[in-house]
Amino acid sequence: MKKLLxxxxxxxxxxxxxxxxxxxIYTKSxxxxxxxxxxxxxxxxxxxxxxxxxHIRKExxxxxxSENGDYYVFEHSLRDGFLRASFDNDYYxxxxxxxxxMIPLKTCMVYRDxxxxxxxxxxxxxxxxxxxxxxxxxxxxxxxxxxxxSSEVAKNLLQYHKQNGxxxxxxxxxxxxxxxxxxxxxxxxxxxxxxxxxxxxxxDEAEFKRKATLRTEELTNYIRLxxxxxxxALEANKAIDQAVQLFVGEESVVxxxxxxxxxxxxxxxxxxxxxxxxxxxxKVEITWAEVNYVGDIRKGTDGNxxxxxxxxxxxxxxxxxEVLYEDMxxxxxxxxxxxxxxxxxxxxxxxxDVLLSNIKVEQTI
Amino acid sequence: MVNLxxxxxxxxxxxxxxxxxxxxxxxxxxxxxxxxAFQVKQVDEFIERFNGQKNTVLLEYMRTYYPEDKMERxxxxxxxxxxxxxxxxxxxxxxxxxxVNNPEQPTYLDYYDxxxxxxxxxxxIYRGQNQPMSLFLAIESSPDLASEWVIKxxxxxxxxxxxxxxxxNMLNPVSHATDFMNLHKLFEQPEFARGYMHKNFQGNLxxxxxxxxxxxxxxxxEIRKISYHFLQIRNWIFTVSQFRRxxxxxxxxxxxxxxxxxxxxxxxxxxxxxxx
Numbered sequence: 001m002k003k004l005l006x007x008x009x010x011x012x013x014x015x016x017x018x019x020x021x022x023x024x025i026y027t028k029s030x031x032x033x034x035x036x037x038x039x040x041x042x043x044x045x046x047x048x049x050x051x052x053x054x055h056i057r058k059e060x061x062x063x064x065x066s067e068n069g070d071y072y073v074f075e076h077s078l079r080d081g082f083l084r085a086s087f088d089n090d091y092y093x094x095x096x097x098x099x100x101x102m103i104p105l106k107t108c109m110v111y112r113d114x115x116x117x118x119x120x121x122x123x124x125x126x127x128x129x130x131x132x133x134x135x136x137x138x139x140x141x142x143x144x145x146x147x148x149x150s151s152e153v154a155k156n157l158l159q160y161h162k163q164n165g166x167x168x169x170x171x172x173x174x175x176x177x178x179x180x181x182x183x184x185x186x187x188x189x190x191x192x193x194x195x196x197x198x199x200x201x202x203x204d205e206a207e208f209k210r211k212a213t214l215r216t217e218e219l220t221n222y223i224r225l226x227x228x229x230x231x232x233a234l235e236a237n238k239a240i241d242q243a244v245q246l247f248v249g250e251e252s253v254v255x256x257x258x259x260x261x262x263x264x265x266x267x268x269x270x271x272x273x274x275x276x277x278x279x280x281x282x283k284v285e286i287t288w289a290e291v292n293y294v295g296d297i298r299k300g301t302d303g304n305x306x307x308x309x310x311x312x313x314x315x316x317x318x319x320x321x322e323v324l325y326e327d328m329x330x331x332x333x334x335x336x337x338x339x340x341x342x343x344x345x346x347x348x349x350x351x352x353d354v355l356l357s358n359i360k361v362e363q364t365i
Numbered sequence: 366m367v368n369l370x371x372x373x374x375x376x377x378x379x380x381x382x383x384x385x386x387x388x389x390x391x392x393x394x395x396x397x398x399x400x401x402a403f404q405v406k407q408v409d410e411f412i413e414r415f416n417g418q419k420n421t422v423l424l425e426y427m428r429t430y431y432p433e434d435k436m437e438r439x440x441x442x443x444x445x446x447x448x449x450x451x452x453x454x455x456x457x458x459x460x461x462x463x464x465v466n467n468p469e470q471p472t473y474l475d476y477y478d479x480x481x482x483x484x485x486x487x488x489x490i491y492r493g494q495n496q497p498m499s500l501f502l503a504i505e506s507s508p509d510l511a512s513e514w515v516i517k518x519x520x521x522x523x524x525x526x527x528x529x530x531x532x533x534n535m536l537n538p539v540s541h542a543t544d545f546m547n548l549h550k551l552f553e554q555p556e557f558a559r560g561y562m563h564k565n566f567q568g569n570l571x572x573x574x575x576x577x578x579x580x581x582x583x584x585x586x587e588i589r590k591i592s593y594h595f596l597q598i599r600n601w602i603f604t605v606s607q608f609r610r611x612x613x614x615x616x617x618x619x620x621x622x623x624x625x626x627x628x629x630x631x632x633x634x635x636x637x638x639x640x641x
Contacts (some may be wrong), residue, residue: 146441299511
């Protein structure tokens with residue numbers, strides 16, 4: 001019974017792994033996607049899942065195992081190229097260890113702590129190898145099993161093929177992945193949708209975008225307050241201080257340009273707000289277009305995360321009930337993710353927030 | 366012009382939108398909001414539309430206001446051209462659209478692609494004089510997709526080496542006999558350094574730019590214009606510029622398109638983008 005339980009667990013796992021109704025894409029982040037792969041392109045891999053054609057960037061993929069027996073290994077050392085190889089026999093299993101060596105196996109049994117096997121060429125009846133030394137097994141029925149992360153397995157598989165053949169494909173070649181005999185051609189005119197990029201983000205992207213939009217709205221509210229004559233000077237100054245707090249620092253810049261003017265004007269954020277304080281109106285209206293554009297978050301080489309929001313606003317300044325000044329501006333606001341820790345009930349807790357950075361204001365009317 | 370409209374107004378939607386009402390919502394009219402939805406507001410949005418991404422702002426807008434009008438990738442691609450240019454070779458445009466939208470081998474753009482460049486036409490002050498200068502930037506990214514824009518090329522006619530003149534400032538043919546003792550002259554009179562270099566020496570503009578920048582002799586006055594060169598699509602090259610104008614066909618749009626072989630692209634990188 002002791003032995004039966006791990007074997008039962010293994011069988012369940014094995015059934016899951018050895019399902020070959022489709023090609024299998026392993027991403028470097030550890031995802032396993034069952035799909036029909038159509039094209040390994042220069043930058044993208046094009047695949048079909050549930051009738052929808054999707055794409056994933058090549059550098060995010062560790063390996064593809066095609067149901068026709070070919071497999072593709074994408075590894076950093078190959079730059080944009082990749083290795084293409086095939087299950088080339090149906091009479092022995094291949095165990096690849098973590099040094100990239102291959103052991104040909106007549107039989108094998110996977111236990112929790114070891115793989116027990118009989119070597120194809122050696123006379124010894126049974127041998128075993130500790131499980132932590134095993135990278136993967138390619139079974140003779142063209143199924144496979146991993147014993148490490150997809151990136152590690154890809155590295156070991158590549159090490160093996162560098163010594164023992166396999167086709168290295170240059171980066172500028174498209175590869176159409178062969179459909180199996182039973183499969184038809186890929187569906188034409190597919191619906192297009194995209195994978196979620198930057199899946200290594202340490203934060204929730206939707207929340208980042210929500211906070212970015214919220215910060216720009218907060219800034220607009222401060223601007224409305226600062227430009228309004230009915231706001232007492234002390235409160236306006238306080239509003240300026242609070243508005244500056246929304247930014248990464250005093251060095252943030254607002255650049256103002258106009259379609260009718262070549263030169264741009266640049267202000268540090270506090271100066272810009274002080275400038276607005278001088279434009280006194282009885283009443284200020286700032287309205288937004290319903291549509292805005294929030295760019296994807298991107299990691300900078302400095303380790304920070306950046307994003308931006310683009311939107312259109314109309315500013316109207318009233319005096320004695322009349323519109324004294326009106327403009328329509330397109331604003332593009334850079335935002336930055338900032339992580340911080342604080343103690344709550346004696347415990348250190350990690351938090352993050354979005355701060356505004358530089359702003360480009362373009363007057364369109 | 367009629368043909369142009371046929372391609373670019375390939376769906377009734379565009380005609381319909383041209384005459385749509387301008388219901389005022391708050392202070393921003395419906396028409397103005399709609400223009401902003403159609404405008405290609407950012408280069409990122411250009412890439413999203415080029416790829417036919419479902420979550421791009423325009424498609425979300427269409428789903429909200431015109432759920433019965435379906436826009437596929439082909440139609441999205443047509444919104445990326447500058448419609449006000451009447452000189453488009455329509456056969457060329459069609460061939461490009463067919464090529465990138467080939468259902469069996471579609472082509473996509475990605476921010477992390479290696480072969481696209483931003484051209485920044487600037488005005489700088491160099492030694493007290495206003496001078497035009499162009500910088501060519503590209504995305505540099507690491508395997509974990511951390512990225513930054515980096516300067517890869519410079520066009521600056523005012524940054525050049527002195528002409529090679531017949532000069533006494535050189536290392537004579539028997540310098541070896543005196544253990545190249547004349548080399549001291551080069552360092553004492555660096556203004557004549559050109560005479561000591563080989564005759565084909567042209568220097569590297571990026572290095573010169575870097576040097577002048579670090580010597581604090583260059584000041585940025587304005588970035589006058591930004592355009593983008595996309596070279597990553599096999600056999601094609603196109604440029605994108607910003608069209609600041611009212612209306613739906615505005616923002617970052619394709620303003621030139623050419624078929625181009627890989628060899629021609631190599632020349633283009635060298636001669637037009639001043640890349641090393």
